[in-house]
Amino acid sequence: MTGQTPDLSRRAVASFVIAAGLIALASIVALDAANHGAAPAYSRVGPGATAYAIAAGLAILGLATGIAAWRGMVPEGEPYDPGAVFLILGGLGGLMAAIAFGGGFIVGATILFAATARAFGRTQLIADIAIGVTLSLSVYLLFTKLLSLSLPQGPLERLF
Amino acid sequence: MESFPALLQGFAVATQPMNLLFALIGVFLGTAVGVLPGIGPALTVALLLPITYKLDPGGSIIMFAGIYYGGMYGGSTTAILLNTPGESASLATTIEGNKMAKAGRGGPALATAAIGSFVAGTIATLGIAFLAPWLVEVAISFGPADYFALMVLAFVTISATFGASPLRGLTSLFIGLALGLVGIDELSGQARLTFGVPDLLDGVEVTTLAVGLFAVGEALYVASRRRHAPETIEPVRGSLWMTAKDWSRSWRPWLRGTALGFPIGALPAGGAEIPTFLSYSLEKRLTKHPEEFGKGAIEGVAGPEAANNASAAGTLVPLLTLGLPTSATAAMMLAGFQQYGLNPGPLLFAEKPDLVWGLVASLLIANAMLLVINLPLVGLWVRLLAIPQPWLYAGILVFAAMGTIAAKPSVVELSMLGVFGVMGFLMRRFDYPVAPVIIGLILGPMAEQQLRRALAISLGDPMTLVESPVAAILLTLALLAFIAPFVLSGLQRFKSDED
Numbered sequence: 001m002t003g004q005t006p007d008l009s010r011r012a013v014a015s016f017v018i019a020a021g022l023i024a025l026a027s028i029v030a031l032d033a034a035n036h037g038a039a040p041a042y043s044r045v046g047p048g049a050t051a052y053a054i055a056a057g058l059a060i061l062g063l064a065t066g067i068a069a070w071r072g073m074v075p076e077g078e079p080y081d082p083g084a085v086f087l088i089l090g091g092l093g094g095l096m097a098a099i100a101f102g103g104g105f106i107v108g109a110t111i112l113f114a115a116t117a118r119a120f121g122r123t124q125l126i127a128d129i130a131i132g133v134t135l136s137l138s139v140y141l142l143f144t145k146l147l148s149l150s151l152p153q154g155p156l157e158r159l160f
Numbered sequence: 161m162e163s164f165p166a167l168l169q170g171f172a173v174a175t176q177p178m179n180l181l182f183a184l185i186g187v188f189l190g191t192a193v194g195v196l197p198g199i200g201p202a203l204t205v206a207l208l209l210p211i212t213y214k215l216d217p218g219g220s221i222i223m224f225a226g227i228y229y230g231g232m233y234g235g236s237t238t239a240i241l242l243n244t245p246g247e248s249a250s251l252a253t254t255i256e257g258n259k260m261a262k263a264g265r266g267g268p269a270l271a272t273a274a275i276g277s278f279v280a281g282t283i284a285t286l287g288i289a290f291l292a293p294w295l296v297e298v299a300i301s302f303g304p305a306d307y308f309a310l311m312v313l314a315f316v317t318i319s320a321t322f323g324a325s326p327l328r329g330l331t332s333l334f335i336g337l338a339l340g341l342v343g344i345d346e347l348s349g350q351a352r353l354t355f356g357v358p359d360l361l362d363g364v365e366v367t368t369l370a371v372g373l374f375a376v377g378e379a380l381y382v383a384s385r386r387r388h389a390p391e392t393i394e395p396v397r398g399s400l401w402m403t404a405k406d407w408s409r410s411w412r413p414w415l416r417g418t419a420l421g422f423p424i425g426a427l428p429a430g431g432a433e434i435p436t437f438l439s440y441s442l443e444k445r446l447t448k449h450p451e452e453f454g455k456g457a458i459e460g461v462a463g464p465e466a467a468n469n470a471s472a473a474g475t476l477v478p479l480l481t482l483g484l485p486t487s488a489t490a491a492m493m494l495a496g497f498q499q500y501g502l503n504p505g506p507l508l509f510a511e512k513p514d515l516v517w518g519l520v521a522s523l524l525i526a527n528a529m530l531l532v533i534n535l536p537l538v539g540l541w542v543r544l545l546a547i548p549q550p551w552l553y554a555g556i557l558v559f560a561a562m563g564t565i566a567a568k569p570s571v572v573e574l575s576m577l578g579v580f581g582v583m584g585f586l587m588r589r590f591d592y593p594v595a596p597v598i599i600g601l602i603l604g605p606m607a608e609q610q611l612r613r614a615l616a617i618s619l620g621d622p623m624t625l626v627e628s629p630v631a632a633i634l635l636t637l638a639l640l641a642f643i644a645p646f647v648l649s650g651l652q653r654f655k656s657d658e659d
Contacts, residue, residue, distance in 0.1 A: 014590065022331065029338050032353050045615050047345040047352060050608045054337045061331045068327060078589070084383035085585065088557070092376070092578045095561055096571045105565065112561060113554040119383040120550035128554070135555060139562055148214050149566045 015069030022062030030055035084119040091115025104154015109136035163289045170517025174525055179222050182215075183522050186223035187529045190230020195237050195541045196552060197244050198382060201472070202488035202598075203374040204231035206367050207556075209496055210563040217500040221519050224496050226526040228489065229281060232472055233530050236273045236465055237541055241266060241394050249468045252436040256453070256460030258394065263456045267400035267538075272410045272458055273465040274534050275402075279411075280418040280466035281527040284473035287422050288480070289520050292509070295481040299506040304614035305625050307482075309634035311607035314428040314478075314486055316638045319596040326645045328592045335583075336600020339364045346605070347612055359572035366495040366602050368564050370488065372577045373594050375560040377584015379553045384585070386549075396542055400535065410462040413443050417466030425474020428486050439467035473523070480504050480516060484603070488595040491602045 033051035091112040098108030113132030114125060122128055140157060143149045151157070173179060189211075193204045208227050212220035239250040240257035253273065260269035302310075319333035320326040342353045343363030354360040402410065420442070421435040443463040444453050453460060476493075478484040483505035485491040497504050502512070509516050534541075547555075564577045587594055611625075618624035626632045 018590065025335070025338060029341065029353065036348075036350055036352070045612050045620075047348045047350045050611070051341055051352060054334060054341060054604075057330075057334045058338060061327065061334055064327055065331065078385065080384035080589070081387060082384070084386065085380050085582075088376075088380055088383060089578060089582070091557070092561070092574065092581070096574045096578075099565070099569075099574070100571050105562070109558045109561065113558050116379065116383075116554035116557050117550040120386060120553055122550040128550075131551060132554070132558075136558055139558065143210075143562065143566065147211060149210065150569065151562065151565055152569055 012069045012072065015065060019062045019066035019069060022058050022065060026055045026058035026062060029058065087115050087119035091119075098154070099152045102154055104157045105140055105151040106133065106136045106156045107154055108152075109139070163293055166293070166513060166517045167289050167521060169514065170519070170521035173218070173514050173518030174222065174521035179219060179518065179522065180525070182219040182223040183226045183526050184529060186226020187230045187526050187533065188226075190227035191234040191237075191530070191534060191541065192230075192544060193227075194231035194234025195544050196234075196547075196556070197238050197242050197545065198378045198553075199231075199556070200235055200250075200374070200489075201228060201231035202370060202492050202595075203378075204234070205489060205492040205496065206370040207375065207559055207563055209367050209492070209499070210566040212496070213499065213566065217502060218515055218518060220500075221496065221502075221515060222522040224493060225519055225522040226529070228472070228493060229277075229469075229523065229526045229530055231489075232469055233274065233277060233534055234541065236277065236468070237270060237538070238545065240269050240273065240461070241396065241542065241545060243394075248433045249436050249471070251433065252440040252464035253461055253468065255440065256457050259454070259456035260458065260461065261394035261396070261456075265456060265458075266394055266396040268402045268406050268458060269456075269461050270396070270538055271400060271402045271535060272406060272462045274531060276410065276414040276417065276462045276466040277469040278527055278531040279414045280421060280468075280470040281473055282524060283415075283418050284422045284425075284470040285520065285523045285527065287426075288473060288477055288523075289517075291426065291477055292481050292516075292520075295477065296506045296509045299482050302482075302630065303628060304610040304617065305628050305631045306634070308607055308610040308614055308625065309631035309638070310428060310482065310484060311603055311610065313634050313638040313641065314484060314599070314603065315607070316641045317428065318486060318599050319593075320642055320645055324591065324593070326642075328590075329596055332587070332592050332594065332596035333600045336597035337604040339369065339597070340601045340604030340608075346609060357572060359568070359570050363605075364576070364601060365564075365567060365573070366491060366598065367567060368573060368576055369580050369601055370492060370495075370598055371560045371563060372580025373584035373587070373597060375556055376577060376581025377588060377594075379557055380581055380585035381588045382549075382553065396538065400538065406458055409449075409458050412446075413439070413459045413463035414466040416442060416446075417463040417468075418470040421467035421470030421472075422474045425471030425486075426477040427474075428478050428482075428484055435467040435471045436464040439463040476523075480508070480519075481506065483606070485599065488598045491595075491598045494602060 029051055033048040033055065036046060036048035094111035094115065095108035098104065098111060110129055110132035113135060114128045117128040140151055141160065144151055189208055190204055193199055193207060194201060205224065205227055212223055235250050236253055238244060239254045240261050243254055243258040257269045260266060315333055319329035342360055344351050344361050351361055417439040420439050424435040440460055440463060443459040447453065447457060447459050449457060475487045475490045478486055479490045479493060483503055485494045494504065502508060561574065564573055584594060614624055626635060
């Protein structure tokens with residue numbers, strides 16, 4: 001079993017990061033709970049107490065995850081392709097930017113569509129943009145006209 | 161029995177033409193979305209929630225009923241033809257179902273799944289109708305301490321007892337509980353974990369969490385694994401219809417699956433994977449064709465599919481009578497009720513009997529509609545499976561983002577969608593269960609309220625939590641359920657040490 005050593009350490013690193021993340025989350029919850037005043041006199045449990053309990057639970061789970069990682073009792077992450085993940089998240093960022101800067105739903109959704117298609121291995125960007133525009137336009141019309149939901153407007157949306 | 165007149169009343173509501181139309185739309189949309197690979201029933205309901213924002217409560221709850229059952233039908237189609245279960249409850253179906261499809265018996269596999277789901281769904285829905293009034297009587301005497309104990313039991317069973325690893329299940333649950341803290345505390349009016357961001361005052365939206373974890377997380381996961389594990393669709397070849405032999409081999413597994421699924425689903429234990437796997441191993445033991453198991457035995461599809469549907473209907477019992485969601489899908493149904501300010505529980509039966517019984521009757525109608533529209537339309541659903549993966553996931557993400565924006569048009573909400581997506585991706589990657597996060601978010605604040613209410617009534621005396629016999633028994637059960645997996649794994653380790 002010569003090939004196992006690097007595997008074990010890589011696996012453990014991920015689990016130690018998860019353990020640290022849980023303990024960090026526990027501290028955030030506990031610090032926030034400290035901002036709340038004492039519980040009301042009629043009950044010992046105020047808004048802070050539950051938060052402390054949850055923080056304690058998270059901290060214990062973080063420690064347990066750390067111990068499990070130390071003993072090598074954690075599942076291994078499979079090989080993956082980080083580029084695809086960043087492309088999709090970038091598409092989501094594009095949608096947010098389009099909405100924040102007044103580009104509207106159709107432009108934003110098209111960015112998300114094209115970026116996701118690319119992450120799944122498509123290379124014909126123009127075709128994907130065309131499909132993205134058609135899809136988001138029909139979604140926009142269906143939901144705003146038929147179901148009277150409001151979606152963010154930009155220059156394209158004002159045409160309808 | 162008081163159920164009969166009530167159910168008849170429900171049918172009078174459900175058969176109004178508009179409501180029938182809503183049920184039909186729900187069934188159709190539910191199947192269409194549920195059939196898409198990677199989309200299970202919970203995500204189906206979450207994605208379709210925004211469609212019902214502006215409809216009237218009665219109609220859209222009836223539509224949910226259709227979406228709920230339709231999503232499950234669609235899910236089994238994907239499991240059989242694509243070998244990708246949309247959720248863990250379809251895993252057992254995949255084992256034999258995909259083998260049948262590969263052997264050119266995809267048609268009978270789909271048929272036994274659909275008819276089995278119909279049989280199980282109908283029996284289990286009638287079970288709801290007769291069990292619910294009885295449980296409502298019991299629930300009406302529950303005090304805050306009893307409710308708190310019940311929720312603690314649900315937390316433990318959902319996260320620790322039945323999952324692959326209690327440590328990872330509990331971690332998921334506590335992340336959900338921490339997310340549940342965000343926003344204004346309903347009892348004191350204080351803001352928790354909002355960091356001065358006004359968008360966070362209302363708390364984390366359940367739909368944003370579910371869509372982020374399931375849809376965005378799944379898209380990220382599949383995209384990142386695309387080059388490592390490609391998928392293939394099995395075309396449906398040969399006859400769709402079951403032969404006489406198929407029928408005679410299917411009907412007993414349907415009934416046995418229903419008998420396993422409904423009670424387990426109705427217990428506040430959650431998760432349909434237990435009854436489906438129990439049913440699978442039961443059928444494997446009872447079959448007259450043991451040589452076919454592992455190569456595509458029809459019993460191995462009929463039993464688990466029936467168990468899956470019966471248990472999904474069973475989870476509606478605690479949801480409707482106690483307001484207690486015990487699966488991710490039930491949590492989404494609860495979110496659907498809450499968007500109209502309706503709180504399931506004993507009071508809803510007293511205040512809106514038309515709505516509750518209309519829903520139960522619609523479930524029966526939706527189930528029958530599914531059988532009628534599904535088998536003849538299977539060709540259409542299969543064509544949906546053939547949508548190229550890049551466009552499919554791109555489209556899912558556009559819908560997911562649209563639903564989030566429609567619920568709360570803000571960039572903050574979209575960034576939360578992204579954060580939950582990354583979280584869902586990491587959880588899939590490192591094998592953390594997703595459902596406990598959603599249950600924790602929706603049930604955590606409810607449990608906290610009951611706990612603090614109980615303590616306020618008793619002027620802070622913690623003994624109040626165990627003074628009621630119901631609460632004491634439920635908390636003892638929760639403790640046992642918490643210890644059980646550790647004892648069992650200890651035993652196993654002990655045994656393997658012996659070897």
